Amino acid sequence: MFLFLPDFKLRISNLLSLEICRFVFVSVFILSVFATCDDADNKFHNDGPWITGSENPGQKICISWITKNKTGTKRDYGVEPVNLENKVYFEPLQNFHHACLDSLIPDTVYYYSIPQELSFASAEHLDSFKTPKINQESFSFVIMGDMQPEDYSGSQRVETMSAAVALEEPEFVVQLGDFTQRGTVPDFWHYVFYGSASLFSTYPLYGIIGNHDQDYDQGKTWRKTFPFPFEKPESSYYFVDYNNLRMIFLDCYEQSRKIEKEQLIWLEDLLFTASADSFVFVFLHGSIYSSGMENMDHDLQVKLTPLFDKYGVDAVFYGHDHMYEHYQMTYGDNGYLFAPDHNWPHNRVHYFLSGGGGAQLESSYGILNRFYYVYKRELYNLNTETTEELLFEVRDWNEFKFVDWSPSSSTPASQNYYHLASEESYQDESEFFGQEYGENTLHYIKVEINSEEAFVTVHYPDGTLLRGPQKSNPQEWILLKK
Numbered sequence: 470m471f472l473f474l475p476d477f478k479l480r481i482s483n484l485l486s487l488e489i490c491r492f493v494f495v496s497v498f499i500l501s502v503f504a505t506c507d508d509a510d511n512k513f514h515n516d517g518p519w520i521t522g523s524e525n526p527g528q529k530i531c532i533s534w535i536t537k538n539k540t541g542t543k544r545d546y547g548v549e550p551v552n553l554e555n556k557v558y559f560e561p562l563q564n565f566h567h568a569c570l571d572s573l574i575p576d577t578v579y580y581y582s583i584p585q586e587l588s589f590a591s592a593e594h595l596d597s598f599k600t601p602k603i604n605q606e607s608f609s610f611v612i613m614g615d616m617q618p619e620d621y622s623g624s625q626r627v628e629t630m631s632a633a634v635a636l637e638e639p640e641f642v643v644q645l646g647d648f649t650q651r652g653t654v655p656d657f658w659h660y661v662f663y664g665s666a667s668l669f670s671t672y673p674l675y676g677i678i679g680n681h682d683q684d685y686d687q688g689k690t691w692r693k694t695f696p697f698p699f700e701k702p703e704s705s706y707y708f709v710d711y712n713n714l715r716m717i718f719l720d721c722y723e724q725s726r727k728i729e730k731e732q733l734i735w736l737e738d739l740l741f742t743a744s745a746d747s748f749v750f751v752f753l754h755g756s757i758y759s760s761g762m763e764n765m766d767h768d769l770q771v772k773l774t775p776l777f778d779k780y781g782v783d784a785v786f787y788g789h790d791h792m793y794e795h796y797q798m799t800y801g802d803n804g805y806l807f808a809p810d811h812n813w814p815h816n817r818v819h820y821f822l823s824g825g826g827g828a829q830l831e832s833s834y835g836i837l838n839r840f841y842y843v844y845k846r847e848l849y850n851l852n853t854e855t856t857e858e859l860l861f862e863v864r865d866w867n868e869f870k871f872v873d874w875s876p877s878s879s880t881p882a883s884q885n886y887y888h889l890a891s892e893e894s895y896q897d898e899s900e901f902f903g904q905e906y907g908e909n910t911l912h913y914i915k916v917e918i919n920s921e922e923a924f925v926t927v928h929y930p931d932g933t934l935l936r937g938p939q940k941s942n943p944q945e946w947i948l949l950k951k
């Protein structure tokens with residue numbers, strides 16, 4: 470059965486309508502300009518501090534914060550809490566502040582002062598972070614997905630997740646995008662840091678730009694908020710070599726709102742030059758494989774899957790859909806390719822959808838009662854060596870299938886709806902591309918890496934392992950070097 474979705478685009482059929490549209494457009498534009506100026510000048514909150522990781526993890530870290538009023542950037546820091554002998558000071562008055570500390574000593578605890586405006590963050594006006602060891606044998610970090618709080622109740626979910634992640638004492642945290650609900654609105658940033666400052670004031674952050682961070686101002690506020698080591702000042706993608714892990718942070722929302730050719734060339738070069746002794750993880754926001762409401766991103770699949778396969782990427786982590794899903798896929802194993810130009814040995818790649826960092830879950834967006842629909846794709850059949858048109862069905866999730874033992878903190882309703890492909894298929898394409906398990910729940914992913922293996926585990930906010938119905942599907946994997 471086919472369902473054709475209605476076309477909601479307005480059709481303007483005469484000159485009068487065009488004039489009305491032009492008037493409305495100009496009015497909205499003028500109002501937007503005033504609103505933007507208003508946001509920029511008057512509505513900031515005192516938020517932070519948060520610290521961001523750098524391209525030189527053992528020796529450089531940036532401390533950032535926002536002030537309601539424009540002030541100078543001052544920060545004292547040192548290894549003795551009673552003697553903060555090092556000082557950072559910039560004269561220009563501004564709302565966004567970044568004190569980037571260089572020449573730090575690896576494996577050392579540093580204390581830093583918190584400005585008076587942020588006194589709520591610490592009664593002692595002091596916080597601390599620890600620089601990582603260089604060339605250490607093992608380390609761990611946490612990955613958390615979409616947060617985007619819309620109000621203080623959203624902040625509370627972010628706070629729950631932040632507290633859970635902090636208990637893991639990670640060396641750093643990777644956030645998979647959609648940090649904020651709307652990147653240009655200071656109130657929405659305030660809701661984020663209100664819930665997460667206790668985590669990010671201590672554990673360095675590496676982040677991805679999401680569509681909510683990028684839309685409205687092409688990500689300018691997001692880039693202004695986080696001084697990540699971007700490839701270029703105007704870009705939002707970068708990479709970091711952290712011990713034996715190459716981390717590649719992509720931007721799915723460039724000028725065309727897609728990944729463009731220059732970034733793909735940059736990506737392939739990083740995959741090609743990665744050391745054979747390193748693991749390679751790729752982080753992005755767009756849901757490359759997902760049975761959630763945003764669903765499959767075919768453009769990302771076609772552009773990225775062949776590269777991940779060719780260079781044997783170990784794992785791919787992404788968000789966008791607000792739930793959890795795991796895929797294991799060897800490109801071409803299902804008998805089909807996106808295009809007939811592959812002649813290399815294929816690699817098994819783990820894909821983790823992790824959009825449960827505090828945002829409203831997929832059940833709020835309709836995953837339990839979405840329309841049935843069918844779509845078609847053209848794929849290359851390896852056996853017949855021809856391009857075929859395949860039909861894929863999408864069905865709603867079964868509301869009677871939930872994990873009845875899951876902790877109450879994992880969903881507002883304490884009901885974690887799950888998708889176990891071996892029991893019931895909700896979407897042809899997810900099975901086709903190796904979906905194994907999915908769950909509508911808040912969660913985070915922990916990664917522990919040593920010289921031989923990467924141990925990946927998925928956790929509810931109370932720290933317990935996400936294990937599915939009857940605890941029969943523990944979400945834990947050991948990834949060995951390829």
Ligand SMILES: [Fe+2]
Nearest residue numbers: 647679680789
């Ligand atoms: Fe998103």
